[in-house]
Amino acid sequence: MKAKRIIGRLLAAVMAMSIISGVSTRNAYADSFKVVTLGADLSAKQKEDMLKYFGVNKDDANVIEVTNEEEVKYLGEAASKEQIGTKAISCSYVEPTSKDGLNISVNNISWVTESMIKNALITAGIKNANVKVGAPFKVSGTAALTGILKGFENSSGGKKIDENKKKVANEELVVTGKLGDKIGKDEAAKLINEVKKDVIKKKPKTEEEIEKIVVNITNNYGQKFSEEDIKSITTLMKKINGLNLDFKQLKDQLNGVAKSLKDKLNSEETQGFFSKIWNAIKSFFTNLFSIESNNVEVNFAIEQGNVQEYKTIRVCSL
Known part of the structure; x- marks a missing residue:
């Protein structure tokens, strides 16, 4: 009889845990990391x-x-x-x-x-x-x-x-x-x-x-x-x-932000620089050939660091 009572209590405990677990699962989010x-x-x-x-x-x-x-x-x-x-x-x-x-x-x-x-x-x-x-x-x-x-x-x-x-x-x-x-x-x-x-x-x-x-x-x-x-x-x-x-713990993070910002700013600066050059060239030749109709081919060099990149522009003024 004593053994039956112990088994009965164990079964009751297992059932109770199952119910709690079921309720908990239903209320939990599928991916609470998100x-x-x-x-x-x-x-x-x-x-x-x-x-x-x-x-x-x-x-x-x-x-x-x-x-x-x-x-x-x-x-x-x-x-x-x-x-x-x-x-x-x-x-x-x-x-x-x-x-x-x-x-x-x-x-x-x-x-x-x-x-x-x-x-x-x-x-x-x-x-x-x-x-x-x-x-x-x-x-x-x-x-x-x-x-x-x-x-x-x-x-x-x-x-x-x-x-x-x-x-x-x-x-x-x-x-x-x-x-x-x-x-x-x-x-x-x-x-x-x-x-x-x-x-x-x-x-x-x-x-x-x-x-x-x-x-x-x-x-x-x-x-x-x-x-x-x-x-x-x-x-x-x-x-x-x-x-x-702690600087040691944050050093890599701080350096990573600094590098990404430097790269982004350099990229924006470069794009802005060449955009200004291009607009100036277009404006120059538009004004230069606004009276006569000509097809003009112009070679010019843009120096990037130690390398000169040669560009050819064909300006058509009508």
């Missing part, structure tokens, strides 16, 4: 459209909402009410990975760039993830980072992020964006990355030492930065310095 955050103020149709854009549905991803109150919580000290807005619109797709770094893409985001987001995520302590940011219509994207970080925390592949790191990362995004309005977004991201790298590496002990780093680096950019610019960068870097980030 998280989509949706702006709480979007319409039902807009939310469905964003899920389609991210290529997921509610059955294969953890879908959560981000409110305007959450955005204000992390951006309130860095951005104005006008910049934050009164509605939560930005959406994000977050998939933490074990390698390949941070892969960022944006759509319908006008003020925040991939490089700005990547820089801020490094500050927040995220190393590997696939991230997409979007909206159903054009928005600044100021609050995008709030959704990304919430998404990361709510993924089974993510982890809880220090609240202070969240606020500093959001402030970094805003400071970079404001500088970008003056010197260009990629140039601003490059500058902030460079200053941050130096601050994390040297771990200055005073605000004066931080400001010296800021001034030394900004002087290399050929731009006239205002006292307010220097102060905002210094204040940001003081907060980043207070996070006690």
